[in-house]
Amino acid sequence: MNVKNIGISFVILFGFWLLLNGTFTTPIIVTGLIVSLIIPMFFCARCDVFADMRLTPKAFLYTFIYLFVFAFELVKANLDVTRRVISPKLPINPGIVKVKTKLKSKMARMILANSITLTPGTFTLAIEKKYLYIHWIDVQDKDVEAATKEIVQKFEKYLEVIYG
Amino acid sequence: MEILKIIGAVITLMGSIALFLGALGLVRMPDLYNRIQTGTKASTFGTVLTLLGLIFIFPGWVGKLFILMLFVGISNPVSSHVLARNAYRYGVPLSDKTTVDRLAEDIENKEVEPVNNAL
Structure with a gap:
């Protein structure tokens, strides 16, 4: 597992989800959190796109x-x-x-x-x-x-x- | 709000002018590479300005419009780079005004492969 890649992908996906919806009600935020956590775990388990990014x-x-x-x-x-x-x-x-x-x-x-x-x-x-x-x-x-x-x-x- | 609509309309108009100048550049420039120069920059700037104007007119769309700007900003340079690169590989000629061509020199010196398979 590489936590860093999944983490950054999660932040990006969740941000997109919120921008697309434009509202901040509880069901939308919960759905977004779950979906944008599951997708990188399946598709980004081995990717190294963000591996060089520094988080300082x-x-x-x-x-x-x-x-x-x-x-x-x-x-x-x-x-x-x-x-x-x-x-x-x-x-x-x-x-x-x-x-x-x-x-x-x-x-x-x-x-x-x-x-x-x-x-x-x-x-x-x-x-x-x-x-x-x-x-x-x-x-x-x-x-x-x-x-x-x-x-x-x-x-x-x-x-x-x-x-x- | 009338004033916001007017600001939005002015920004959208500026975007249209940028797009028009890009089109004019396509006609006036001498070769493919210079046309890509005007095409990429003017179309990115024009589209971003148009979308920015729309934010003032429809404030509820702000999130979606920002995503559109981001996509235009990423895909425009990539597509023009691929177009230019493949045009060069297939030997589209440079205009007579061209002063220097380091890529041709390096292909001649065998520093760069003339045809790249990783397209």
């Missing part, structure tokens, strides 16, 4: 900060792309750059790749071991180190704390 207070705080950083970057991404689309000269300078990540956990890499896809002018084209190949709409630096600093590090410093 600092990790929770950083998760919260990460959401805000991400929302801000998402808005910035859209203003940036909008500017390029509207501008008559179509100011793009695309290219595929290679960046390096320090993250080891699969889940953290997935979150990093998704975040890169949704933020200013970049999206993840391929992942090979510790390198990510990123299509950048406005290449500022072709060098691996410099591109890593520009694209990856603003997310990595938070994910490092959350996932290790």
Whole structure:
């Protein structure tokens, strides 16, 4: 039995159940508790999706900060792309750059790749071991180190704390 | 509440504008990869804004709308990544404006397998 995976799955399922129902009466809460405890016990007995997640207070705080950083970057991404689309000269300078990540956990890499896809002018084209190949709409630096600093590090410093 | 409905309508309108600009980007961009750039970002942002506006108009739906935003936020980048990756593997050309292509260099140097079986 891995208590950690089942526990996290339980919290997520129960949260979904409450959000979907929108009411907090006793029968709904009891049904939700029972069902969201049984499902992970059957289907998540051997999964290791959340195994690398840290459950310290600092990790929770950083998760919260990460959401805000991400929302801000998402808005910035859209203003940036909008500017390029509207501008008559179509100011793009695309290219595929290679960046390096320090993250080891699969889940953290997935979150990093998704975040890169949704933020200013970049999206993840391929992942090979510790390198990510990123299509950048406005290449500022072709060098691996410099591109890593520009694209990856603003997310990595938070994910490092959350996932290790 | 009239004022909440007006706020909601304004946010939903902003979402529609973002979606329209995404569509405009699809027409204007030179190649598939740049089209995915505008397509992913604008459609995620537009959908999230539209749903956010709906929260103000129908406050009772808040939980379900948050779940919808979460699903859009997770599935949109994943699907565009898979589209772009497979397009690249099948040799969809990059536009002439492209300045650098590290992935092609690494495939040439045998650092990356040209066709990945784990699709």
